[in-house]
Amino acid sequence: MTTIDPRGTIPGPTLAEFRAAQITVAPVIQPTPMELSRHLSAMLGSPVHLKCENLQRTGAYKLRGAYNMLSKLTAEQRERGVVAASAGNHAQGVAFAASELGIRSTIFMPMGAALPKVQATRDYGARIELRGLDFQSALQAAIAHVAETGATFVPPYDHHDIVAGQGTLGLEILEQQPDVDTILVPIGGGGLAAGVASAAKQRAAELGRTIRVVGVQAEGAAAYPPSLAAGAPTTIRTMPTIADGIAVARPGDLPFEIIRTFVDDVVTVSDDDIARAIIALLERAKLVVEPAGAVTTAAIMTGAVRDAGTTVSILSGGNVDPMVLERVIGRGLVASQRYLRIRMDLPDRPGQLAIIAQILSDEQANVVEVLHTRHNEWTQINAVAIELSVTTRGPEHAQRLLEALRRAGYQPHEV
Structure with missing residues (x-):
C-alpha cells in the first residue's frame, strides 16, 4: 500500500487545491448517494458501498x-x-x-x-x-x-484543473464513509482515478491513516498495466469493448504520474464480466449504470479484488443508450447462463417437438424462440435441426436442462 507523506512533493494538485475545487464545484454538483450493497458485501466478505455518481447531474462525474x-x-x-x-x-x-x-x-x-x-x-x-x-x-x-x-x-482528463475537480469525489467519499479501507475506481485516460486517489490519500494521511485505491480497466482497452510496467505512458491497440467510456489507447501524462504515485493496483475485467455487473446493479441495487461505470462492480464479482475491508465502489456514470443497454443485458444474461441458446438435431418424424416441449416444461425453462428447419448444411438428410432460446434461473438450472435433454437421447450444443 502506498504511504503518502503530506509534507513531500507530489505530482498534480495538492490537498489545498482539491479543497478549493470542492468549494468551486459545490454550487453545481450534487453530493451523490452512498448505498450499502448487501449482495456485493456477501461476495467480497466485507462491507461494499456504492458511490452513485451515475446519479450526478449530467449523469456522470x-x-x-x-x-x-x-x-x-x-x-x-x-x-x-x-x-x-x-x-x-x-x-x-x-x-x-x-x-x-x-x-x-x-x-x-x-x-x-x-x-x-x-x-x-x-x-x-x-x-x-x-x-x-x-x-x-x-x-x-x-x-x-x-x-x-x-x-x-477543454481536455477530458489530462489537465491540472480537471484532475482537481474530479478529486472532489475522493474528498466526498471520505466525508460520507470515513472508515473506508479500499476505493475502487474506473480508469480510462486516468483523470478520475488520479483525482480520487490523490485527494483521498492526501486527506487520509492528514488524518493519520492509510487507504488502498484500486483502478479497474476493461481488458480490451487496458493501457495502464503496460504503461506502469514501462514506467511511462504507452500507446496500445485497443480492442472493441462495451465500456467505450474508458476505451483510451494512451494514459494522460499528468494522470499517469499521479496514478503511479497514488494507485496501489490496476486490475482488468472482460466485457462479459461488465455485462453481468450491469445486470446485478439493475436487479439488486435498482441502478442504471453504463458499462464504463460498472467495471468496479465487475471487479468485485469476479474476485479481481480481495481482502479489501470496507470498500467503496465508484459507479462513475449512468449515460447509456437504451439500444446498447438492451444488447448488454442480453449479453449479460447469456454470460450468466440465464439465457440459453441450444442447437441440436432431431429425428425427422412426428412428435419430436412435443417431446422437447415436455422436457422444457418439466424443467421449468421458459421458451423465448424456436427455429425448426431441414435446410442447414450440417443436418443429416433424415433429420431436422432445432434451435431453442430459453431463459433459466442460472448456471445450475441451465445444466439440469441440458442433462435432461441428453438423458432423452438428444445431443444439445450451446450456441
Whole structure:
C-alpha cells in the first residue's frame, strides 16, 4: 500500500487545491448517494458501498472537472468560448458547466455518436458539430476550430484543473464513509482515478491513516498495466469493448504520474464480466449504470479484488443508450447462463417437438424462440435441426436442462 507523506512533493494538485475545487464545484454538483450493497458485501466478505455518481447531474462525474477548469478562465477566454471533443459524458459535462457560467460551448462529436447523448449535450446549451466517423476525426476538427477561433480547448482528463475537480469525489467519499479501507475506481485516460486517489490519500494521511485505491480497466482497452510496467505512458491497440467510456489507447501524462504515485493496483475485467455487473446493479441495487461505470462492480464479482475491508465502489456514470443497454443485458444474461441458446438435431418424424416441449416444461425453462428447419448444411438428410432460446434461473438450472435433454437421447450444443 502506498504511504503518502503530506509534507513531500507530489505530482498534480495538492490537498489545498482539491479543497478549493470542492468549494468551486459545490454550487453545481450534487453530493451523490452512498448505498450499502448487501449482495456485493456477501461476495467480497466485507462491507461494499456504492458511490452513485451515475446519479450526478449530467449523469456522470465529468461535470466536476469541467466546471472547475472553466471557472478559472479569464474574462477574455470566456468571451472566446470553449471547445471539446467527445462522444458522451465529457461532452455533457462541458456543455452544462459552460451554460452555468455563461460561456459559449462548441462540442465536436463523431457522426456515429448515440442520438440520446447528442440531444442531451445540445439540451445543455452546446452547439454540436458532427464530424467524421470516429472520435479521432472529431478531435482533429475540434483542434482545428480552436486554432481558427482562439477558443479554449477543454481536455477530458489530462489537465491540472480537471484532475482537481474530479478529486472532489475522493474528498466526498471520505466525508460520507470515513472508515473506508479500499476505493475502487474506473480508469480510462486516468483523470478520475488520479483525482480520487490523490485527494483521498492526501486527506487520509492528514488524518493519520492509510487507504488502498484500486483502478479497474476493461481488458480490451487496458493501457495502464503496460504503461506502469514501462514506467511511462504507452500507446496500445485497443480492442472493441462495451465500456467505450474508458476505451483510451494512451494514459494522460499528468494522470499517469499521479496514478503511479497514488494507485496501489490496476486490475482488468472482460466485457462479459461488465455485462453481468450491469445486470446485478439493475436487479439488486435498482441502478442504471453504463458499462464504463460498472467495471468496479465487475471487479468485485469476479474476485479481481480481495481482502479489501470496507470498500467503496465508484459507479462513475449512468449515460447509456437504451439500444446498447438492451444488447448488454442480453449479453449479460447469456454470460450468466440465464439465457440459453441450444442447437441440436432431431429425428425427422412426428412428435419430436412435443417431446422437447415436455422436457422444457418439466424443467421449468421458459421458451423465448424456436427455429425448426431441414435446410442447414450440417443436418443429416433424415433429420431436422432445432434451435431453442430459453431463459433459466442460472448456471445450475441451465445444466439440469441440458442433462435432461441428453438423458432423452438428444445431443444439445450451446450456441
